[in-house]
Amino acid sequence: xxxxxxxxxxxxxxxxxxxxxxxxxxxxxxxxxxxxxxxxxxxxxxxxxxxxxxxxxxxxxxxxxxxxxxxxxxxxxxxxxxxxxxx
Numbered sequence: 054x055x056x057x058x059x060x061x062x063x064x065x066x067x068x069x070x071x072x073x074x075x076x077x078x079x080x081x082x083x084x085x086x087x088x089x090x091x092x093x094x095x096x097x098x099x100x101x102x103x104x105x106x107x108x109x110x111x112x113x114x115x116x117x118x119x120x121x122x123x124x125x126x127x128x129x130x131x132x133x134x135x136x137x138x139x140x
Contacts, residue, residue, distance in 0.1 A: 056088045057107040061096055061114040072113040 060076025063069045076092035084090070091103050104110065118126055 054087060054108045055106065056109040056111070057103060058088065058090050058111045058113065059100070059103050060090065060092045061112065063094060069115045071115045075113045 058076070058079060060072040060079070062072030062074070064073055073092055073094055076090055079090045080092070093100065093103070120126070
């Protein structure tokens with residue numbers, strides 16, 4: 054099973070750098086060969102390539118949830134619900 058951890062963020066945008074920072078930590082770990090870490094400081098159409106040839110995809114990114122900063126939240130495709138949008 055091939056797993057990709059897609060770490061998204063922008064280091065110039067404070068909280069939004071969380072994905073890049075997590076990706077750097079993960080890249081230093083001795084992970085199984087079936088797990089790949091991809092760090093994307095800029096997002097665009099290249100994300101489509103990151104979705105190919107994987108069985109599992111984990112995305113690490115910052116988002117507004119209405120909860121205090123620094124909290125994590127997980128969603129699964131099995132729930133088939135979109136996360137709530139807060140402004």
